Amino acid sequence: MGADFDRPLVGRFEHLLQRDLQKAENEVSGLHSINMGKSKQIGNHNSTRKKSIGKTWKTKRYTKHLDEIHADMKPSNAAKLLKQEVDHDVTGSAQHYCLHCARYFVDAKALKEHFRTKLHKKRIKLLKEEPYSHAEAERAAGMGSYVAHKTVEVKTQTIEEDMD
Numbered sequence: 001m002g003a004d005f006d007r008p009l010v011g012r013f014e015h016l017l018q019r020d021l022q023k024a025e026n027e028v029s030g031l032h033s034i035n036m037g038k039s040k041q042i043g044n045h046n047s048t049r050k051k052s053i054g055k056t057w058k059t060k061r062y063t064k065h066l067d068e069i070h071a072d073m074k075p076s077n078a079a080k081l082l083k084q085e086v087d088h089d090v091t092g093s094a095q096h097y098c099l100h101c102a103r104y105f106v107d108a109k110a111l112k113e114h115f116r117t118k119l120h121k122k123r124i125k126l127l128k129e130e131p132y133s134h135a136e137a138e139r140a141a142g143m144g145s146y147v148a149h150k151t152v153e154v155k156t157q158t159i160e161e162d163m164d
């Protein structure tokens, strides 16, 4: 009977030992991290994280890089973009496109309304301020004749007033 009584006691003792060992290990590793790092407080400074969120939000707004828009603004490209084939997978069947914002609109009314928005006006301003595009630079280099850096005329495209 004595042997049966001793067993669980030993088991309990072993369990306690295990727990103490775990506790001691945790304490040692805890001491380690305190000694290794300069401060006990880790990762409570989120200023850098906040900054990166702002950045991603900003880049998300631009569907195309300004350089690409400048390339799109070249008459030959612009003509193609403004007279696209009917594509039913695209908003407004690709018939109402804002060249400067690289966005499609459902109809002429929506496009016209878009031209009045702050976003579009800001975009036009940005395009005016940054006229020297990659495409322009490549063209100048390839042709050997450097065309002086000039500000481009950026105008909101005109739309035919044939609204019934």
Ligand SMILES: [Zn+2]
Residues within 6 Å of the ligand: 098, 099, 100, 101, 102, 114, 115, 119, 120, 123
């Ligand atoms: Zn626009």
